[in-house]
Amino acid sequence: MATTTFSEMVTNMVAVLSTLMLSGSNLAVKTISGESQVTEMYVKVRWPWFLMPLAIVICATALFTLTVLQSGNTRSFLNPRLWHYYFMD
Numbered sequence: 001m002a003t004t005t006f007s008e009m010v011t012n013m014v015a016v017l018s019t020l021m022l023s024g025s026n027l028a029v030k031t032i033s034g035e036s037q038v039t040e041m042y043v044k045v046r047w048p049w050f051l052m053p054l055a056i057v058i059c060a061t062a063l064f065t066l067t068v069l070q071s072g073n074t075r076s077f078l079n080p081r082l083w084h085y086y087f088m089d
Helices: 006-020 045-070 080-086
Strands: none
Touching: none
């Protein structure tokens, strides 16, 4: 038994259906003449509106990184005086 992938199966089904629909024995086939029109969508990006959120993310990442690097040697969560802040009921 030959194994086929899903994409091959879909390609085969499209080919068979196209052949059946365009065959001369299909009574529903009609020739339509005319011009086709395609609507194209263009997206205009306003980059200044993108820069503000990007700057906020960059500043927040820098602040977080500096905070982690500066307090890397402190172990405040092991200080018994601060336990009640972490494990409050």
